[in-house]
Amino acid sequence: MNYQINASSVSNQDAEIHIKSSRIDFGTTPETADTLPNPAELFLGSFSACMLKNVERFSKMMNFSYTKATVHVQAARLEHPPRMENIHYDLKIYSTDEKLNVDLLKKNIEKHGTIYNTVKLSCAITGTIKTL
Template identity: 70%
Template sequence: MNYQIKASSISDQDAVLHIKQSDIDFGTTPKTAEILPNPAEMFLGAFAACMLKNVERFSEMLKFTYTKADLEVNAVRLDKPPRLDSINYTLKIHSSDKNLNTDLLKKNIEKFGTIYNTVKLSCAISGTIITIENV
């Protein structure tokens, strides 16, 4: 499988990722630092997207239902050399399904997530999966 994206920027303005039928703005200038995601946040967004895609994928394979998944991702950046040193996540799955085995779900996300596995080669990853009972 191969992937392709395009990106563009204009001098002294911000940039855009062009992926399939989506355009995703991101910040490259100081004037939008508090408004648009920066490249590190976009990177963490790809990590989060990988995890959430796998929640959906494994809900079918492991035969559990859920109404919603919330994910919070935090990272620590080092300055010299500039890189992400560690990532920590909390994944909350809203479900009352007794078939939901969070340990098995976590194991599968860690084993089969494309972005997850790419990132773990260069950065420590830790996290937890919590079930929130539907009412």
């Protein structure tokens, strides 16, 4: 599989990413630092999206049902050289299905997640999965 996106910015204004029929605004100026996502937050958003996509994918393969899933991701940014380190996630799956094997789901997400595995090559990832 191959992927492509387009992004653009205008001097002294913010920027946007174009993916298929979606447009995602992001901040590049100090004026929107508190209102628009920055590149580091978009990176963590991609990591989160990978996890949630795999919850959906594995719910079919592992034959369990859930009503929703949420993930909270935290990361530390180091300065020299600038990079992300120590990503931690808390994934919550709202399900009462006894067929949901949380340990196997975690193993599958960690083994088959494209973004997860890409990130794992450059920094430590820890996390938990809980059912509610």
